[in-house]
Amino acid sequence: MDSASASPPHAADATENCMKLALLAFSLLLGLAIAQSVHAEAAPASPVENDFVIEFDDGDEDDDGASAVEEAAPPSKPPAPIAKEAPFKALPGRWVGDGRIGIKDGKPELVKCRATYFVNDAGDELRQNIRCASAGGKVEIKSNVVAREGKVTGTWEELMYNMRGDMAGEVTERGFRIKVAGDGLNANMDVIVVNDRQIVEIQFFNSSLRGLMLILKKG
Template sequence: MALQRVSRAAVDGKRPVSKTSQVSEFFAKARRLTFAAVAFFLTAFAASTSYAQSSAFAGMAGTWSGPGTVTLDDGSSERIRCRATYKVAGASMDMSLTCASDAYRFNLLAAVVAQGGEVTGNWSETSRNVGGNIQGRGANGSFQVIAQAAGFSSNISLKTTGNKQSIAMRADSQFRAANITLSK
């Protein structure tokens, strides 16, 4: 019987096929298919996590709060409590920062976009009814921007590391500076 299979295969130009070679070929194909599926899922997972972390605002979304100080033009300094909310959607972020002491309060709103390391957008301070534009640079949760309006300019530095964030503002008006430390 085995001789007939060999001779038929020789006439047809094919190798004789045994059951053991069919089984091992099946397992070899199954291993290659499994390897390809695992490689595909690992590649897809790596691509999705690098995309999620590639946003300039990665890790900033949510509500933050913490203490700070504000310095006024007369040199006086007050402790303040602050609360920030960041809504991140890809390269865009909306921010709300409210800080208050017994005698001082400010409400800062901003909408910014980050592209290629450049940050642009608009801001407003609602308790004083003033607003303008924001321009600067930043990525990976670290930003250096200038907020400007008619008769007002403020340098703002913001750095996010894990669940900690520091904000430093320096201005040329009655509000001279603020230093804020927030936690998530």
């Protein structure tokens, strides 16, 4: 092969690291977004952790190429205000979501996530197990989040790449506004509740990523 046409090793490494950070931020957003399912049906009993097994398709799209982002319809009525004293109350169970990551000088990439959530009786403490996959890679996140008087704080750990960090923010009238920081990651996140679905948007700083949008629902 012509050496002039081959990509330098550092370029491939940069692309892989870019997707790794994007997936990490995506999965953290997923955990915060689904906590705002104020219109969801009554949540089932919390499942046991060792029952959480997921098979991934490495980010391949469904046969029709559609995603939840593309299928999302405008809300028929305005969302109800968020209960700041127990924002995680409707969360226990399994959730799924998909979205697209925008990359500078590149094409958007589809990402899919599945998660299991465990919440205390008061609805203000959340423990989450999250797995996400795209064509560019996979991540597995475990985190603990606490909500007190409208403020959200927590820690996260990524098991596959041995990354960790903190998150902090606030419960807003329509969802969450969160800042996530850690090993190589700096981003702001907004979560908006739209009836029985959630819209999640992320803004990356000092990154080759443009941003991310996610639509998720209980599944």
